[in-house]
Amino acid sequence: MSDLFDRPAAGSAKSAPLVGDDCEPTLFEFASPGRRAYSLRTTGIPEWTATELIPAEHLREDPLELTEVSERDLVGHFTRLAHRQYSVDLGAYPLGSCTMKYNPKTCDEAAGMRSFAGVHPETPAHAVQGWMQILVELEEALCTITGMAAATLQPAAGAAGELTGLLLMRAYHAANDDVRTRVIIPDSAHGTNPASVTLGGYEVTTVGSDDRGFVDVDQLRAALGTDVAGIMLTNPNTLGLFEEDIVEIAKMVHEVGGLLYYDGANLNPILGVVRPGDMGFDIVNMNLHKTFATPHGGGGPGAGPVAVSKRLVEFLPGPRPVRSNDRESTFELLFPPKSIGRVHSYYGNALVLLRAWTYIRLNGADGLRRIADMAVLNANWLREQLRGTYDFPYDRPVMHECVVSVSGLKRATGMRALDVAKRLLEFGFHSPTVYFPLIVDEALMIEPTETESPETVAAIARALIEIAHEALASASAGEALRSAQAPRSTPVRRVDEARAARKLVSTFDAR
Ligand SMILES: *Cc1c(COP(=O)(O)O)cnc(C)c1O
Numbered sequence: 001m002s003d004l005f006d007r008p009a010a011g012s013a014k015s016a017p018l019v020g021d022d023c024e025p026t027l028f029e030f031a032s033p034g035r036r037a038y039s040l041r042t043t044g045i046p047e048w049t050a051t052e053l054i055p056a057e058h059l060r061e062d063p064l065e066l067t068e069v070s071e072r073d074l075v076g077h078f079t080r081l082a083h084r085q086y087s088v089d090l091g092a093y094p095l096g097s098c099t100m101k102y103n104p105k106t107c108d109e110a111a112g113m114r115s116f117a118g119v120h121p122e123t124p125a126h127a128v129q130g131w132m133q134i135l136v137e138l139e140e141a142l143c144t145i146t147g148m149a150a151a152t153l154q155p156a157a158g159a160a161g162e163l164t165g166l167l168l169m170r171a172y173h174a175a176n177d178d179v180r181t182r183v184i185i186p187d188s189a190h191g192t193n194p195a196s197v198t199l200g201g202y203e204v205t206t207v208g209s210d211d212r213g214f215v216d217v218d219q220l221r222a223a224l225g226t227d228v229a230g231i232m233l234t235n236p237n238t239l240g241l242f243e244e245d246i247v248e249i250a251k252m253v254h255e256v257g258g259l260l261y262y263d264g265a266n267l268n269p270i271l272g273v274v275r276p277g278d279m280g281f282d283i284v285n286m287n288l289h290k291t292f293a294t295p296h297g298g299g300g301p302g303a304g305p306v307a308v309s310k311r312l313v314e315f316l317p318g319p320r321p322v323r324s325n326d327r328e329s330t331f332e333l334l335f336p337p338k339s340i341g342r343v344h345s346y347y348g349n350a351l352v353l354l355r356a357w358t359y360i361r362l363n364g365a366d367g368l369r370r371i372a373d374m375a376v377l378n379a380n381w382l383r384e385q386l387r388g389t390y391d392f393p394y395d396r397p398v399m400h401e402c403v404v405s406v407s408g409l410k411r412a413t414g415m416r417a418l419d420v421a422k423r424l425l426e427f428g429f430h431s432p433t434v435y436f437p438l439i440v441d442e443a444l445m446i447e448p449t450e451t452e453s454p455e456t457v458a459a460i461a462r463a464l465i466e467i468a469h470e471a472l473a474s475a476s477a478g479e480a481l482r483s484a485q486a487p488r489s490t491p492v493r494r495v496d497e498a499r500a501a502r503k504l505v506s507t508f509d510a511r
Contacts, residue, residue: 001277002023003416010412018339024077024080024081024491026428028075028098029070030069030077031067031263034068034071035069035070036068037069037070037071037074038071042158053319055270056263057480059382060203063195065099066401066428073094076084076397077460086425086430088101088103088295089102091428091429091456092430092448092449092456092457092459092460093429093430093449094402094403094429094430094431094432094446094447094448094460095430095431095433096240096432096433096445096447097238097265097266097401097431097433097445097446097447098433099265099268099287099449100296100449101268101288101431101449101452102451103293103295104359104362106358106362107354107355107362108355108360110210110354110357110358111352111358112357115264116351118132118136119327121346121350122346124230125331125332126332128332131330131347131350132160132321132332133329133352134354134357135153135321135347135353136321136322136323136331136361137322137357138153138305138353139151139321140340141360142286143307145267145271145272145449146264146275146277146286147278147279147369148275148276148277148284148307148308148499149307149308149309149313150165150313150320151305151307151316152164152305152306152320152343153303153347153348153350153353154317154342154343154344154347154348154395155285155304155305155306155344156263156288156301156302156303156304156344156348157249157289157302157303157304158192158287158302158304158484159192159304160196161286161287161304161341162304163199163245163260163287163306164262164285164304164306164343164377165196165283165306165324166183166196166199167200167340168340168346169183169229169230169259169283170200170201170229171315171338172259172312172315173263173309175338179227180202180227180229180257180258181202181203181227182202182203182227182229182266183197183204183228183231183232183288184205184206184220184228184230184232184253184311185197185205185207185231185232186206186208186209186215187206187207187208187209187439188209188213188232188237188439189233189234190239190263190305192263196232201305204227205223205228207220207223209439211394212244212394213237213241213393214243214244214394215233215240215243215245215249216285217248217249217252217494220249220252224252224253224256224385225256226256226257228253228256229258229259230253230255230258230259230260230282230283231253231259231260231261232236232244232261232265233249233261233263233276233281234264234266234317235261235276236266236269236398236401238436238437239398239439240379240399240401240403240445240447241396247280249274249280250280251255251277252417252489254280259282259283260279260280260281260283261282261284261285261311262279262284262285263282264276264282264285264287265285265286266287266290266400266447267286267287267288267289267290267291268291268371268372268375268377268400268449269371269372269376269399269400270372270399270434270475271367271372271397272366272368272369274370281309282308282309282311283307283308283312284306284307284308284313285304285306285307286305286306288305288352288356289302289352292355292356292359293355293356293359294352295356295358301349302349302352303352305348305353307491313336313379314337314339315338315339315340315341316336316339316340317341317342318333318335318339318341318342319333320334320335320349321333321334325406330398354460356488361473370450371450371452372450374401375399375449375450376398377413378448378452379398379399379401379448380397381454381457382457382461383402384460386464389464389465390404390405390406390408390444390464391404391406393440393441394432396431399420400444400447400449400450401445401446401447402446403440403442403443403444403445403446404443405417405440405441405442405444406420406442406443406495407441409472410442411454413471413472414469414482415471415478415479415481416435417435417442417444418434418435418483419471419482420464420467420468421434422481423470423487423492424463424464424467425487426488426489427459427466427467429460429463429465432445432447433445433446434448444464446460448460473500
């Protein structure tokens with residue numbers, strides 16, 4: 001097949017670089033004409049040439065520009081890249097709000113079983129009753145956990161769940177001939193919330209937080225009116241705090257005819273402890289990829305089921321796998337009467353749903369409760385360790401994450417949240433979320449998660465304290481930590497995040 005792949009040399013082949021060089025060369029840079037990753041020469045498969053197989057008018061005029069590398073260099077290249085990566089399987093990843101916890105491998109094994117993964121999504125429901133049962137049981141478990149009546153499993157992630165929830169809100173009001181234009185969001189909200197509200201066709205009204213870090217109830221009262229379709233809340237909020245006024249907030253919003261939307265991206269702190277349905281919420285999205293054992297980040301598939309209270313069930317996306325009325329153990333697909341339609345093809349990201357089902361069965365009710373206890377214990381223990389070193393703008397017991405401020409250290413030494421986060425990489429930990437929530441100056445939002453051992457949480461605390469001491473030790477030491485050359489031992493130093501996002505270079509010109 002060599003005539004199909006021959007192309008001009010892409011420059012002289014380089015030797016494979018060592019780990020730790022600042023920039024990993026692209027594959028093109030150690031390509032050499034004629035090199036192949038593998039060949040079928042000895043397998044008995046005849047070597048056809050392209051001209052023998054394809055009519056001349058369909059052949060390319062110029063050879064296809066593929067990089068020519070040996071299998072050895074190819075594997076080395078990708079293995080080196082993998083070694084530069086930090087992941088939840090490697091160590092602690094205390095990235096607040098995003099819940100990057102360790103995911104049990106059993107869940108992946110279930111999702112890899114051919115009897116599940118090998119089913120074509122077009123297979124009629126009567127022939128995939130096992131799959132239907134998994135989906136129905138998952139929906140039932142999620143409704144039990146959240147205290148809701150029914151759920152759709154279709155949305156592909158949290159933000160997709162939010163949009164689905166807002167479309168449900170819209171359908172509900174429209175069915176009552178009730179025109180409403182605004183949705184209220186607290187100023188500590190996750191960035192996807194206002195984006196989803198806008199996509200859902202509503203205007204955002206922002207309410208502030210009070211000095212406890214909770215929704216300012218007086219501001220909320222002033223913002224409410226009969227043009228308010230609902231409110232979107234995260235509870236615990238992004239400060240890691242449980243909204244103590246939630247029952248009163250629910251009452252106020254319901255009194256003007258609005259609905260309550262719960263951003264349940266992070267359910268780990270409340271599993272088996274408290275249910276959004278009991279707090280008065282009407283719509284709840286869940287991020288199975290954060291709470292229920294699907295690895296995420298890097299754009300991998302997620303799932304953001306949306307559970308609703310009774311009055312919204314008829315609007316849910318369809319088709320929904322449900323139990324057949326007559327026999328408990330048979331399942332069928334149902335299109336709810338006033339459905340907003342499909343929000344995903346087939347059943348959603350089914351293998352993510354299977355992982356979540358496995359995770360829930362693996363843990364059981366008592367295990368889920370223990371997850372909540374450990375998530376909250378780890379976050380509060382870490383917070384106590386950091387007292388005296390960092391600032392606590394809202395100093396209350398937290399749920400699964402704590403937000404500390406680097407503003408005191410910045411005043412004393414010039415060291416910013418970003419510098420602390422970069423230095424933490426050199427201690428072998430992923431950085432926490434920085435500069436979020438927006439209402440905290442120089443914020444570090446730290447979520448140790450329930451899967452880290454006390455020893456690991458202690459090591460994170462020691463690292464954060466040592467970093468502050470380094471910055472305070474001398475002007476030159478502090479300067480070194482803040483410089484563009486820090487961190488020194490990571491594969492890359494400071495990258496220009498704005499340029500990387502706005503002027504992304506996704507191609508490599510081999511010529
Ligand atoms: C992660 C997160 C989201 C967004 O979820 P995606 O699955 O990334 O779309 C929304 N709200 C909160 C609070 C989150 O932590």
